[in-house]
Amino acid sequence: MLSLRHALRLFAILYAIAFPVxxxxxxxxxxxxxxxxxxxxxxxxxxxxxxxxxxxxxxxxxxxxxxxxxxxxxxxxxxxxxxxxxxxxxxxxxxxxxxxxxxxxxxxxxxxxxxxxxxxxxxxxxxxxxxxxxxxxxxxxxxxxxxxxxxxxxxxxxxxxxxxxxxxxxxxxxxxxxxxxxxxxxxxxxxxxxxxxxxxxxxxxxxxxxxxxxxxxxxxxxxxxxxxxxxxxxxxxxxxxxxxxxxxxxPMPVDYQALPDTVIRLDQAANNPPTLSVKMLQQEKKGVRDQLRCFILGTAQTPTWQSQQHWQVSAAQALPSGRSRYNCTAPVWGQNNYYWLSQQWLVYKH
Ligand SMILES: [Zn+2]
Structure with a gap:
């Protein structure tokens, strides 16, 4: 005979299997x-x-x-x-x-x-x-x-x-x-x-x-x-x-340690706009790679993939003095949400 205590225990186990935490x-x-x-x-x-x-x-x-x-x-x-x-x-x-x-x-x-x-x-x-x-x-x-x-x-x-x-x-x-x-x-x-x-x-x-x-x-x-x-x-x-x-x-799974330095001197025109080079930590599906977008100075940019794990993007024009951000997103495969990556840049003249 199944006691109430055992029935509850069994229910708890079945519930945990059906609805994992x-x-x-x-x-x-x-x-x-x-x-x-x-x-x-x-x-x-x-x-x-x-x-x-x-x-x-x-x-x-x-x-x-x-x-x-x-x-x-x-x-x-x-x-x-x-x-x-x-x-x-x-x-x-x-x-x-x-x-x-x-x-x-x-x-x-x-x-x-x-x-x-x-x-x-x-x-x-x-x-x-x-x-x-x-x-x-x-x-x-x-x-x-x-x-x-x-x-x-x-x-x-x-x-x-x-x-x-x-x-x-x-x-x-x-x-x-x-x-x-x-x-x-x-x-x-x-x-x-x-x-x-x-x-x-x-x-x-x-x-x-x-x-x-x-x-x-x-x-x-x-x-x-x-x-x-x-x-x-x-x-x-x-x-x-x-x-x-x-x-x-x-968080977009990338090698964050390898992201470029954030500071750009205004007198180093060659570095502006800066290039954000990114290495993904895993091979992403083509559907994810194709939908990667970066939002820079109010416009969407499509990054360039160098390989299945490497991509880069830069602004269409030089960044203004002060702080700017590149915000990049891609869909998470099979889920209804996004990977997110942002890099802040500081352009300044000392
Ligand atoms: Zn503060």
């Missing part, structure tokens, strides 16, 4: 700055729009999880819950405390704030205070490094020893302030403006930092851990019609 190997991270209706539109979402984003995640099966936990799982090549998302805020604006924190607590969503420590130390009225930051941490938030002063890190005449020493001192100073004021702090840096170069990445790697940019895409084991992407979700990127495609996307 979905898992993923990547996470998509959203990037916000201001959550306010009265701050610069390009880097802001209104509290209503932000609440709409969180409600969308809640209602569409997304698992908002702790960024540190997610990164540990990915690095250990373990599986994450399907549809994992992490939420980050750069700059530690006070409106995160007043406007975003209550919404995050309503959903019980963890989040990370990347802090510039000088404005907090100066108690400038715009940034959170150390008391607010400690409170955020006590309520389940994570605090991490966004340099002390939010200066441009790679808009310099020379990338010499002095530049590197000054830059690392800036980052280490912020790390020390966070540790002193709030306790244990992960060695994560968000590059101001998402700007970095190869030399800085290597130095950060040697010091045990993971680092985040502002180019879009998801994070997987094959990511460049000193140039981790995030999807900007404010200003022009806050529209759920496009944000939902990004949330559902997967």
């Amino acid at each position: 979905q898992a993923a190997q990547h996470i998509n991270v959203l990037l916000y700055h201001h959550v306010s209706a009265n701050t610069p539109p390009a880097t802001s979402v209104s509290p209503d729009t932000f609440a709409g984003h969180m409600q969308y995640l809640h209602e569409h099966g997304y698992q908002v999880i702790d960024l540190g936990q997610a990164l540990s799982l990915i690095q250990a090549k373990q599986e994450l819950p399907a549809n994992s998302v992490a939420i980050t805020f750069d700059d530690a604006w006070r409106n995160i405390y007043t406007n975003a924190l209550p919404i995050m607590e309503e959903y019980n969503y963890p989040f990370t704030v990347f802090v510039n420590t000088d404005p907090v130390d100066q108690n400038n009225g715009m940034a959170m205070t150390w008391d607010m930051l400690r409170d955020i941490k006590q309520r389940g938030g994570t605090l991490a490094n966004h340099t002390r002063d939010h200066d441009y890190l790679v808009r310099k005449a020379d990338y010499n020893q002095q530049w590197l020493a000054d830059t690392l001192a800036n980052i280490d100073f912020a790390q020390q302030r966070l540790q002193t004021e709030t306790g244990s702090t992960p060695r994560w840096l968000a590059y101001p403006y998402g700007e970095y170069n190869q030399a800085l990445k290597q130095a950060l790697k040697a010091r045990g930092y993971l680092a985040f940019g502002q180019h879009s895409g998801g994070i997987a084991a094959f990511s460049d851990w000193q140039a981790l992407p995030r999807f900007p979700a404010a200003g022009p990127y806050s529209n759920l019609k496009t944000l939902r495609l990004k949330l559902a996307s997967q």
Whole structure:
């Protein structure tokens, strides 16, 4: 005779076979700055729009999880819950405390704030205070490094020893302030403006930092851990019609370590427009290769395939001074979503 307990157990086993727990190997991270209706539109979402984003995640099966936990799982090549998302805020604006924190607590969503420590130390009225930051941490938030002063890190005449020493001192100073004021702090840096170069990445790697940019895409084991992407979700990127495609996307499986350096000097005209050369980690089906597109300066470009795994693309004209991005997508074979790859470039004249 089958007891109720055994019947339930049998049911649980059959259910698990019929509906396997979905898992993923990547996470998509959203990037916000201001959550306010009265701050610069390009880097802001209104509290209503932000609440709409969180409600969308809640209602569409997304698992908002702790960024540190997610990164540990990915690095250990373990599986994450399907549809994992992490939420980050750069700059530690006070409106995160007043406007975003209550919404995050309503959903019980963890989040990370990347802090510039000088404005907090100066108690400038715009940034959170150390008391607010400690409170955020006590309520389940994570605090991490966004340099002390939010200066441009790679808009310099020379990338010499002095530049590197000054830059690392800036980052280490912020790390020390966070540790002193709030306790244990992960060695994560968000590059101001998402700007970095190869030399800085290597130095950060040697010091045990993971680092985040502002180019879009998801994070997987094959990511460049000193140039981790995030999807900007404010200003022009806050529209759920496009944000939902990004949330559902997967990181394009390419050799991220081999992507070209991001900085182009304005006086090196021969390098502008830059060529993005990419090596896929696997042979993609022809249907995927044929549908690869890159969106550059508002137009779609069809990359050139050199082999079944190598392709390249460049803008039709020289990139303007400042930051630009190449955003590339291709359909994931057999799935209703996209691979995503983005490279940010910085063209500047010192
Ligand atoms: Zn910032």
